[in-house]
Amino acid sequence: MGKNIDDYIDKGLKGTPETKPSERREYLSQLRERIILALTNGQVIQQKPYKPISDLMKRYPSSKLYLDGDLDYMHLSKYIRIANENNIPFTIVDDKASSTNIGLVLANPTAIDKDDIFVSREEFQRHL
Template identity: 30%
Template structure:
């Protein structure tokens, strides 16, 4: 590399900052790469107790993982998430970057490995732990005595 190229690179870093690898992906996953992610919860899913139970289960199974919490999470939920992580003996950080998205479909919690790629195919908590809904059984229509009597005389 010639001297002028090095000078240009140095000036570019000074003006624009150090180039980042996959900045949009890192922003989406609260500062980590997708291949390091094990499980994610959106702001909408965070309000569902079943998904918090699934998060507890995942952290119990994998205490070596790390939890990243979006700083836009409301305080009562933030406290609950911190308590869940502490009970599972899992490290956690709260990313308070104001540029992070915080709509209902945006990520509120990311469970990941700090340094190692996990390559987990399905990271969404709703797809990994689908809700089991009990099929609604229609109540049997019992005929009243009058209806039964009417049927006899038809």
């Protein structure tokens, strides 16, 4: 009985424990197993957006877009526009406590365990 009370007090003081916090910091608050696509900061700041992201949004209509709030809005706006066109909600993640090279994450609400979530430099250039 005492353990349950201690757990209840801890939860009240510290909040609900977060699963895989280091993974969530790296992937803009998302778990790796839910990620459909991840772009680096360098890819997000390119002048033109990565075109296949629109097709992925159509294929995963319940997905959500997460963008790194450390990047200038000018670079994020092209992906926000694509998300709006596809009725995909987005969140700008502004986590000052962590630094990541990930600029964009398109994530599913449930696990999909996709093997390759990153886009190579060559593939990215091919789809501009």
